[in-house]
Amino acid sequence: MAQVLEFKLPDLGEGLTEAEIVRWLVEVGDVVAVDQPVVEVETAKALVDVPCPYGGVITARFGEEGTELPVGAPLLTVAVGPTASGAETEGSGNVLVGYGTSEAPARRRRVRPGQTAPSAPREANGSSGTRETADGPVPVISPLVRRLARQNGLDLKEMTGSGPDGLILRADVEYALRAAEAQGRTAEPTATPQAPAPTSAAGTALRIPLKGIRGAVADKLSRSRREIPDATCWVDADATELMRARAAMNASGGPKISLVALLARICTAALARFPELNSTVDMEAREVVQLDHVHLGFAAQTERGLVVPVVRDAHARDAEALTAEFARLTEAARTGSLTPGELTGSTFTLNNYGVFGVDGSTPIINHPEAAMLGVGRIVPKPWVHEGELAVRQVVQLSLTFDHRVCDGGTAGGFLRYVADCVEQPAVLLRTL
Structure with a gap:
């Protein structure tokens, strides 16, 4: 005799307490395997697939698409046992979003009398x-x-x-x-x-x-504006030598190095010199907490809104490793497959708004961080180079910072060091 088990919306971690059903991946009567994704939900962090820890036949679903459910609410029921059409009867024990004990198999549909099996996937x-x-x-x-x-x-x-x-x-x-x-x-x-x-x-x-990812972003930006007394400074820099250095790296063979990876490497070197900007403010204790690691966030625009994926331990990665991680996280952001852990815990954010074709911006700090480096588009402009007027590749850099953690001298020193590395990449050799 089959046993009917109830699968509830699991604890999503990262302080998340609810999720919205975006799309059901199974129907009542479908046969599912252990750890097969059964529903796509949107949390305040990401769009993720939820795997079912049981194998068997779906007997009921709870909630229509667009319904918000709290953690612990029933999602579906599964009949497991000898009558479950050969489905596995043991649960995986895994109820965490985004993880499974094996790769999810292709979806198997029950063919009802009078129907034919689908001819195309x-x-x-x-x-x-x-x-x-x-x-x-x-x-x-x-x-x-x-x-x-x-x-x-x-x-x-x-x-x-x-x-x-x-x-x-x-x-x-x-x-x-x-x-x-x-x-x-x-x-x-x-x-x-x-x-x-x-x-x-x-x-x-x-x-x-305003719910899901957009709602979470709205809440976070509003909190940042309320709590952080921010200020912005900016400078134009000649990026011609940085572009030449990148071209030389990519001409030498091996994986191509991205521009954002070089900018990230410059950021981590600058934060090593100015650690005040890699910090957070604990107002209850009235302390500035300087962090000994750099988890670098970067702004990514997606169909579901702005997200900030996080490159863990960016200070310990070289340009090749940074390039690979940026590419992986960007693709995950595009497809909506970022996990909550990949969207939280950043200590400093790099915002390359030049991809939108603009030169400058005064962004809102990603709370609870203390600063954000903005990078505009790199375009040919007239520039005085070695005493003569020349056409050079010029970029505008901006630093928005929490004025509680430092004064203008520190912020200006950080931004000037970043600009010096952009203009003379050899400066970075001192910190490698």
């Missing part, structure tokens, strides 16, 4: 949507797009996607919403009723809930 293009039958849901690029349409009363079946094979993208939904507003049509939400939006002659405003 899920999409292989990396999107979160699925290619579904004509009488089923419309294919979309991600569950978040489907939710955006549902909350604003859009019928996806009436839309034509601009993606491959008619895949509906987020831009398609946003365009439809703007078109509806321009035509004076009001979309009635079909999900949980929300507070009425203020109206004007232009129509109804779009209300986007």
